[in-house]
Amino acid sequence: xxxxxxxxxxxxxxxxxxxxxxxxxxxxxxxxxxxxxxxxxxxxxxxxxxxxxxxxxxxxxxxxxxxxxxxxxxxxxxxxxxxxxxxxxxxxxxxxxxxxxxxxxxxxxxxxxxxxxxxxxxxxxxxxxxxxxxxxxxxxxxxxxxxxxxxxxxxxxxxxxxxxxxxxxxxxxxxxxxxxxxxxxxxxxxxxxxxxxxxxxxxxxxxxxxxxxxxxxxxx
Numbered sequence: 518x519x520x521x522x523x524x525x526x527x528x529x530x531x532x533x534x535x536x537x538x539x540x541x542x543x544x545x546x547x548x549x550x551x552x553x554x555x556x557x558x559x560x561x562x563x564x565x566x567x568x569x570x571x572x573x574x575x576x577x578x579x580x581x582x583x584x585x586x587x588x589x590x591x592x593x594x595x596x597x598x599x600x601x602x603x604x605x606x607x608x609x610x611x612x613x614x615x616x617x618x619x620x621x622x623x624x625x626x627x628x629x630x631x632x633x634x635x636x637x638x639x640x641x642x643x644x645x646x647x648x649x650x651x652x653x654x655x656x657x658x659x660x661x662x663x664x665x666x667x668x669x670x671x672x673x674x675x676x677x678x679x680x681x682x683x684x685x686x687x688x689x690x691x692x693x694x695x696x697x698x699x700x701x702x703x704x705x706x707x708x709x710x711x712x713x714x715x716x717x718x719x720x721x722x723x724x725x726x727x728x729x730x731x732x733x734x735x736x737x
Contacts, residue, residue, distance in 0.1 A: 551572070552574070552602045553600055554573045554574070554603055554654075555578065555597075555601035555606075556575055556576065557604070557610050558610075560637045560643075561631065564647050564650040565650060567647065567672045568651050572661075576597045576600075576601060578590075578606075588616075589615070590616060590618075597623075598624070603653070604623065604624070606620065606629070606630060607631060629653045631650060632649075633645050636705035636706060638705065638706040639709045640680025643673075644673035644676050644677050647672050647673045647676070648669050650669065651669035652666075684711060687710045687712070688711055693711040693712075694711065695713060696712075696714075697714060698714075698716045698718065698736055699714050699716075701717045716735030716736065
């Protein structure tokens, strides 16, 4: 009786072992087959995540906390981007010599420009960018075009609705037309909220000695 139980337990363990190995192989195959897409910025990476929803692995070139003009591209960037099926970038990234060289070394034919006007922090611009990213991915995968476009439309609607609530909140707090100074990259969004941008400033190392004095004059 004990011998039969041992054989039965061994059979169960053996079966479980085969099941676990099979499951791991399936998971590995799914991960290995996942397409890698390059993103020039975190703005593009976020749009890709919303649209593909886990169907792709995303490699982001410039980290979110890093100024693109201060980012030093690395050999590993070329290696990672060369493994991407497609690389989505902003037009301005083509104007930066070091970044352009890295992108071209990874494969110029893979590059897709998201050529829209305006700052991506402005909700309406971001909504347009989402549709543009969906269009690029739909061209890469026509069989998923309807799904990508539907996801982009839903996210674009959510972004513009949130933006409307945000701007309304600014107005209710009596902040409309209040003069402010704003960093150049944030100035378009600040102006969109209803605040009046009287002056803008860039990086500290690019202002020079007269920069702060000129800002103070504008502030006054």
